[in-house]
Amino acid sequence: MQHPPKFSRSLDRRFVKLLQKRVRQYFKENQISTHANSSMITKTIVMLLLFLGPISILCSGIVTSGWMVFLLYITSGFGMAGIGMGVMHDAIHGSYSKHSKLNTILGYSMNIIGANATVWHLQHNVLHHTYTNIHEADDDLNMPFFLRFSPHKKKYKIHRFQFIYVWFFYSISTLAWITAKDFVRLTRYRKMGLIEDKKEFYRSLFHLTLWKLAYYMYAIVLPILVLPFSPWLVILAFISMHLVTGLVISCVFQVAHVMPDVNYPLTDNQGNIDNNWLVHQLLTTSNFSPKNKTFSWLIGGLNYQIEHHLFPNICHVHYRDISPIVRDTALEFGIPYNQKSTFTGAIADHIAMLRNLGR
Structure with a gap:
């Protein structure tokens, strides 16, 4: 990548050292690992079963009701979102386990749900986490022209209505992911220099294609072949699964950064x-809904986005416990700690931000 943004190493050194020291002390004093615990292992099993269970039933051909086809696909969609937010996310960050091979294996759960771990690592770990909310550097802000997520992006008249139509594009986001987006981004990252070796690029492209074909085969082709329904019914149910997944994941991730206070x-x-x-x-970055333990468990601790961005090498099951340390230390140094008390409140502020960016 040409001339990436550079951060100061001299500013706020006392704050940085104190925060890192206090977080290290928390784990040392409580004699706990920064990696996954039993709750995380349980979540992994639950989310994988929630995705693979309904898909397996659909592939068995035993379903005889059309509405059950939709129910099973939509249920699988929630499992897909759970894997994306609560399993592969930690694994690809290397925070799930101290064993890199296990992180790699669990990171492939991203491929199982139709996306790609290699592309995600470059987009999310490298570009988004390193250059959060920096125009043209954070790839999460690099949206098509009809979406404006940064005040520094060129404004068009259509942006006045983005707070209305954005929900459609959030819903189809994973459909774009499993079809074109991974191929487009892999090619772009090669041009940016993030994949320097030509052989590595073609190897990644080959693996990406194989994983996509495998996903299409068991997620939609096999159910079409074995179920006693019109292919269009199965296709519509498959699309419904992705509409659920896309909307859930997009809402959770977007309210962390496209907000009025950031x-x-x-x-x-x-x-x-x-x-x-x-x-x-x-x-x-902004947090939301810090008191809702169940919600936090379901969305992979992503309501604690501040903690995740500061310590992506720590498994998300610990974010709730270290959040008071982060908050108190930040406020002690006069640094803002952005947080919304509820998810609905965060969504409302996100809508307000989208409207402001379109005016």
Whole structure:
């Protein structure tokens, strides 16, 4: 990637050292690992079964009711979202286990649900986490022209209505993912220099294609062949699964960064960001619904996005416990700690932000 933004190493060093020290002390004093615990293992099993169970029933051909086809696919859609938010996310960050091979294996759950772990790592770990909310550097902001997620992106008249039509595009986001988006991004990352070796690129492209074909085979082709229904009914049910998954995942991820209270910093002429990287994460990220334990468990702890961005190497099951440490330390140094008390409140603020970006 040409001339990536650079963060200050001299600013807020005392804050950074103290925060990291306090978080380390928490795990040391409580004698617990920063990686997965029994709750995380249970969640992994539940989410994998929630996705693979209904798909397996559909592939068996024993379903005799059309509405059951829709119910099974939609149920599988929730499992797909659970895998995306609560299993592969930690694994690809390397925070699930201290064993890299196990992280790699569980990271392939991304491929099982039709996406691609390699592309996700580059888009999410490298570009989004490193350059959060930085125009043209954070790939989560690089949306088609009809969506404007940054105040620094060119504005069009159509953006006035994006707070209305964005929900459609959120819903079809995983459909785009399993079809074109991974191929487009893999090619773009090659041009950006994120994949330097030509052989590595073609190997990744080959593996990506094989995984996609395998997913299409068991997720839709096999059910069409064995179920006693019109192919169009099965296809519509399959699309319904992705509409559920896309909407759930998009809402959870977008309310962390496209919000009224967060920053969208610009680099200076030399490509510098006038902040330490950890402070930058606090200024560009927002938490939501911190008191709802069940909701947090279901969405992979992503309501604690601040903690996740500061410590992506820590498994999400620990975010709730370290969040008071992060909050108190940030406020002690006069650094904002953005948080919405409810998910519905976060969605409302997200809508308001989309409207503001379109005006």
